[in-house]
Amino acid sequence: MSTTQHHEHVPVLIVGAGLAGTSTAMFLGLHGVPSLLVERHPTTSNQPKARGQSWHTMEALRIAGVSERVRAAGYDLDLGMPIVIAESVTGRVLHEIIGERWPEFPHLTPERMGMASQERTEPILAERARELGAEIRFGTRLESFEQDADGVDVALTDTGTGRSKTVRADHLVAADGWRGVVRERAGIGTHGRGELTRAIGVVFDADLADAVCGHEHALFYLQNPAFDGMANFVSTDTPGRWAAFFDYHPERGETLDDYPRERLAEVVRRIVGIPGLPLEVVSVAETGIAHRVADRFSAGRVHLVGDTAHTMPPHGGQGGNTAMMDGFYLAWKLAAVVGGWAGLGLLDSHDAERRPYGEMIAGQQYANMIARSMPQLADGTEDAPVPPEQALLGYRYPDGAVVPERDEDGARLEDPNHPTGRPGSHAPHFWLTRSGERLPVLDLFGRGFVLLTGSDAWAKVATEVAGRLGVPLRAEVVGGTDELVDADRDWRRRYGIGPDGATLVRPDRFVAWRSSDAADAAALEAALRRVLHR
Numbered sequence: 001m002s003t004t005q006h007h008e009h010v011p012v013l014i015v016g017a018g019l020a021g022t023s024t025a026m027f028l029g030l031h032g033v034p035s036l037l038v039e040r041h042p043t044t045s046n047q048p049k050a051r052g053q054s055w056h057t058m059e060a061l062r063i064a065g066v067s068e069r070v071r072a073a074g075y076d077l078d079l080g081m082p083i084v085i086a087e088s089v090t091g092r093v094l095h096e097i098i099g100e101r102w103p104e105f106p107h108l109t110p111e112r113m114g115m116a117s118q119e120r121t122e123p124i125l126a127e128r129a130r131e132l133g134a135e136i137r138f139g140t141r142l143e144s145f146e147q148d149a150d151g152v153d154v155a156l157t158d159t160g161t162g163r164s165k166t167v168r169a170d171h172l173v174a175a176d177g178w179r180g181v182v183r184e185r186a187g188i189g190t191h192g193r194g195e196l197t198r199a200i201g202v203v204f205d206a207d208l209a210d211a212v213c214g215h216e217h218a219l220f221y222l223q224n225p226a227f228d229g230m231a232n233f234v235s236t237d238t239p240g241r242w243a244a245f246f247d248y249h250p251e252r253g254e255t256l257d258d259y260p261r262e263r264l265a266e267v268v269r270r271i272v273g274i275p276g277l278p279l280e281v282v283s284v285a286e287t288g289i290a291h292r293v294a295d296r297f298s299a300g301r302v303h304l305v306g307d308t309a310h311t312m313p314p315h316g317g318q319g320g321n322t323a324m325m326d327g328f329y330l331a332w333k334l335a336a337v338v339g340g341w342a343g344l345g346l347l348d349s350h351d352a353e354r355r356p357y358g359e360m361i362a363g364q365q366y367a368n369m370i371a372r373s374m375p376q377l378a379d380g381t382e383d384a385p386v387p388p389e390q391a392l393l394g395y396r397y398p399d400g401a402v403v404p405e406r407d408e409d410g411a412r413l414e415d416p417n418h419p420t421g422r423p424g425s426h427a428p429h430f431w432l433t434r435s436g437e438r439l440p441v442l443d444l445f446g447r448g449f450v451l452l453t454g455s456d457a458w459a460k461v462a463t464e465v466a467g468r469l470g471v472p473l474r475a476e477v478v479g480g481t482d483e484l485v486d487a488d489r490d491w492r493r494r495y496g497i498g499p500d501g502a503t504l505v506r507p508d509r510f511v512a513w514r515s516s517d518a519a520d521a522a523a524l525e526a527a528l529r530r531v532l533h534r
């Protein structure tokens with residue numbers, strides 16, 4: 001029998017402890033906001049799915065102080081991790097997407113890619129979230145919620161005891177994944193190409209040391225008419241353990257029951273390309289492959305992050321990255337609103353910034369899926385490929401929480417090799433020294449706003465405006481008394497400001513506003529008021 005109790009209050013309740021939910025809780029903690037994260041399962045995920053953290057994700061994880069932990073938990077990419085299109089794992093290779101060397105962009109970012117699996121990354125983010133004040137309740141399911149003008153009542157059930165309780169939250173973050181219920185119940189529809197296929201994922205043990213190009217880790221997309229649809233093969237964290245994914249067809253009446261262990265083993269042998277291969281099936285799971293983007297990323301006080309906002313084919317490895325980055329970009333805005341230093345309207349920028357980005361990444365992964373796994377379905381409607389450094393280090397938020405300039409052209413991508421430094425763009429990377437120690441400019445960002453300037457007068461103005469508005473804002477004077485020295489003496493050109501100017505950088509290292517004029521308190525205050533909806 002269940003009993004209902006009232007009324008715990010939290011500033012932010014997050015549902016779902018996947019990459020999106022744990023990331024949101026961690027970054028909220030970094031900005032000083034404790035959250036309650038609920039997850040229906042007893043632990044974070046143990047299914048092998050996502051692997052890899054791209055440069056922009058590693059930058060965010062560095063800000064949270066966990067990039068080294070995540071890197072150490074992952075595979076060393078220098079050892080090689082081929083990604084190939086082949087007829088089978090041991091069969092003819094049709095095309096190599098990545099061979100021995102993965103691309104790196106040391107002139108664009110201080111970070112290298114990470115290669116940790118989702119199974120290892122989620123616990124690291126969860127642990128850091130707890131260190132920073134989040135409470136995580138596993139075995140707790142969201143049943144329903146109701147929002148009014150001031151907050152959200154969320155009905156939770158303890159899956160162990162069956163007990164229910166209602167928690168009052170100022171904001172609800174839906175990180176409940178592609179099968180989550182919050183989005184629909186918040187009245188948000190989706191658009192896109194819809195469900196593409198249903199796949200069975202088989203984790204199995206086999207001795208394939210010699211088969212997998214001599215590498216501990218590899219990813220194969222198979223193109224072979226012998227498979228009725230898509231088939232992929234990937235390594236896992238456990239040596240000698242692998243995962244194969246292949247389409248099955250519920251639309252023709254197939255069910256998982258049609259795949260007893262021996263049939264699964266036969267399909268896996270065909271994927272590997274070794275008839276009679278001795279193998280042990282460890283687990284079987286079903287997953288849907290879809291291309292679906294939410295029509296809005298917020299509805300009142302409910303905000304979507306991760307797969308519930310954008311479900312995409314896995315081709316290109318950005319689903320989990322985008323999930324983590326949604327949390328990164330949403331958290332400081334929630335913290336600003338909860339902390340009373342921004343108006344509620346700031347949260348409208350979650351949709352304005354993250355939905356176009358989600359659309360772009362989902363479109364890229366759909367096009368990758370067609371090119372890598374299903375070329376027979378190509379019909380010319382796929383998006384043109386965007387170079388990775390633009391998609392991951394050059395995306396822009398021209399109509400988000402920024403003060404656009406008069407000549408803003410609305411471009412959502414720029415080439416980070418030629419940064420403009422204009423509002424709505426990543427703060428361009430450069431190296432500094434502080435008291436002789438080398439640091440990337442990224443290390444100045446992450447908590448509160450930063451006014452980057454060479455002018456002591458602007459620094460004084462920043463302190464004055466920060467005090468007047470109660471906004472966490474500090475100045476960093478390059479070439480000033482703190483001995484912050486621009487190693488290349490070139491930063492102003494990259495940021496597009498003159499010798500007297502200043503650039504206002506948001507906590508998520510995006511440029512909010514800039515001025516080439518002499519220090520002006522009224523101008524800085526007006527910019528902050530506009531960005532923060534004050």
Ligand SMILES: Cc1cc2nc3c(=O)[nH]c(=O)nc-3n(C[C@H](O)[C@H](O)[C@H](O)COP(=O)(O)OP(=O)(O)OC[C@H]3O[C@@H](n4cnc5c(N)ncnc54)[C@H](O)[C@@H]3O)c2cc1C
Pocket residue numbers: 015016017018019020021038039040041045049050051052118140141142143175176177178179180181245287305306307308314316317318319320321322323
């Ligand atoms: C085969 C495959 C390979 C992939 N490879 C990659 C890759 O290489 N790189 C990459 O970046 N991405 C990859 N992805 C995508 C990546 O796995 C997802 O984008 C990512 O896991 C999404 O994270 P999420 O937190 O949004 O959702 P999820 O990980 O689905 O987490 C949602 C959580 O919410 C919980 N939940 C749901 N409803 C409730 C409720 N009512 N109450 C409480 N809890 C609830 C669920 O139990 C779950 O734990 C892959 C996906 C697949 C299927």
